[in-house]
Amino acid sequence: MDFASLPDLRADLDPHGPAISDATGSLTNAQLLARVRAAAGHLQHLGIGPGDVVALKLTNRVEFVVLLFATWRLGATVTPVNPALTEIEVVRQLGDSAARLLVVEDGCAGAGDGGVATLAVDELFQEATETDPTPRADSSALALLIYTSGTTGVPKGVMLDHANIDAMAEMGVQALQLGPADRCLLILPLFHVNGIVVSVLTPLLAGASVIIAGRFDPRTFFDLVESKRPTYFSAVPTIYNILAALPDDVRPDTSSLRFGICGAAPAPPELLTRFEDRYGCPLLEGYGLSEGTCATTLNPVAGPRRAGTVGIAFPGQEIRIVDENGTEMGPGVPGEVVVRGPNVMRGYLGRPDDTARVVVDGWLHTGDVGHLDAEGYLTLVGRSKDMIIRGGENIYPKEIEDVLAGDPTVLEAAVIGVPDDKWGEVVVAYVQPRPDTRVDTASLTALCARKLSHYKRPTTIVVVDAIAKNAVGKIDKTSLRTTHPTTAAAS
Incomplete structure (x- = not known):
């Protein structure tokens, strides 16, 4: 499927069928195509053409999707920009991507960040011009430049071409068993590849529709579910934790939901079980990364879902577990997770050495540590860079985090290694209480003593109001390590 022409195809097949909506209104397939044609004409009028990069610094809204397709219609590339970035960070991304145009929420056209021309989204043409650009079909053309979150260094531009996003969306339609009757509720940010691929491109490819929500709000989330009747949505563990911790009198109608996807x-x-038991909505935990166009594994929609695993490979992808020498490990033996398939990125923009280190003979080296069982279900035990080495013993934080999260007073846990003169590193845990509860660190220490070997037990448990997160909702362990020496004294 060529995504540049997907709006045309949908409009031909079902012109009056629903396509996308947000808080301001909804578009049918024919209306979406009209808006895409108008936006493409506007971009072309501004000089955008094949190979150019358009930066979208927008919140979740219909215009983001319109501009996505309009840019591809011209053979150009989209780089999403997190609206929360500082000016310095925005200028760095614009410069690295060589963006020709920056689309923003408000303001007026003219010189923008870093000297890049700026277009206010409310000035975007909504009616087609005299020229209607014909969709350019080129599977090797760059579709997306997704910048990594930067928790392991300066953000890098992940180059995803049209062949990558096409393959990933096709895999998603098969794995999620999507059809025209489905409705996806988008609550994750559109500046992240998950929001674009899993919650927009995949359902639209399946003939389904997309409901774009604004910023996630636990007070209104289930109102959206009850009023919009989505059949699925995708979220991060933090969101499911918050929803699972809502007051007991919150009993929404979730009967429209076939499943929720848990990733990132x-x-x-325990969280997956607790959420499903309370709301009657199965959670499918999956795994992936931007370099693999978002998703690599998923617990099956129809088939055994194994809590504690992130499921099996998407159709068309291969997974291996290897040691530091590249030797494949057997079932149950941990090692680095490597992935191969048509979804693997083209590389990092302008970073051939980094690309060569990460993609070797077509295999994407994820830096994640895990093991496969005999049926191909993947269990993650941590990031290789997060691994703690205490006195020569390897410790994977996730095992400890799962134990701590099993306590009914703990909303979330994050475990890091801290330098120690005697052991090299020791284990330190950060925990965030559930609303209206108090964490007893003595009880947590006793829990760890019952469930963990001595060397894995935290030497310090720090209770915090909120655990630091990065822009896409992942726990920011780099921040925790940086701030630990000053915060630990309070524990």
């Missing part, structure tokens, strides 16, 4: 960070098995 590992979730404690």
Whole structure:
């Protein structure tokens, strides 16, 4: 499927069928195509053409999707920009991507960040011009430049071409068993590849529709579910934690939901069970990364879902577990997770050495540590860079985090290694209480003593109001390590 012409195809097949909506209104397939044609004409009028990069610094809204397709219609590339970035960070992304145009929420056209021309989204043409650009079909053309969150260094531009996003969306339609009757509720940010691929491109490819929500708000989330009747949505563990911790009198009608997808960070098995038992909505935990166009594994929609695992490979992808020498490990033996498939990125923009280190003979080296069982279900035990080495013993934080998250007073846990003169590193845990509860660190210490070997037990448990997160909702362990020496004294 060529995504540049997907709006045309949908309009031909079902012109009056629903396509996308947000808080301001909804568009049918024919209306979406008209808006895409108008936006493409506007971009072309501004000099955008094949190979150019258009930066979208927008919140979740219909215009983001319109501009996505309009840009591809011209053979150009989209780089989403997190609206929360500082001016310095925005200028860095614009410069690195060589963006020709920056689309923003408000303001007026003219010189923008870093000297890049700026277009206010409310000035975007809504009616087609005399020229209607014909969709350019080129599977090798760059579709998306997704910048990594930067928790392991300066953000890098992940180059995803049209072949990548096409393959990933096709895999998603199969794995999620999507059809025209489905309605996806988008609550994750559109500046992240998950929001674009899983919650927009995949359902639209399946003939389904998309409901774009604004910023996630636990007070109104289930009102949206009851009024819009989505059949699925995708979220991160933090969101499911917050929803699972809502007051007991919150009893929404979730009968429209076939499932929820849980990804971006590992979730404690107890959370998945607790959410499903309370709301009657199965959670499918999956795993992936931007370099793999978002998703690599998923617990099956129809088939055994194994709590504690992130499921099996998407159709068309391969997974291996290897040691530091590249030797494949057997079932149950941990090692680095490597992935191969048509979804693997083209590389990092302008960083051939980094690309060569990460993509070797077509295999994407994820830096994540895990093991496969005999049926191909993947269990993650941590990031290789997060691994703690205490006195020569390897410790994977997720095992400890899962134990701590099993306590009824703990909303979320994050475990880091802290330098120690005697052991090299020791284990330190950060915990966030559930609303209206108090964490007893002595009880948590006793819990760890019952469930963990001595060397894995935290030497310090720090209770915080909120655990630091990065822009896409992942726990920011780099921040925790940086601030630990000053915060630990309070524990």
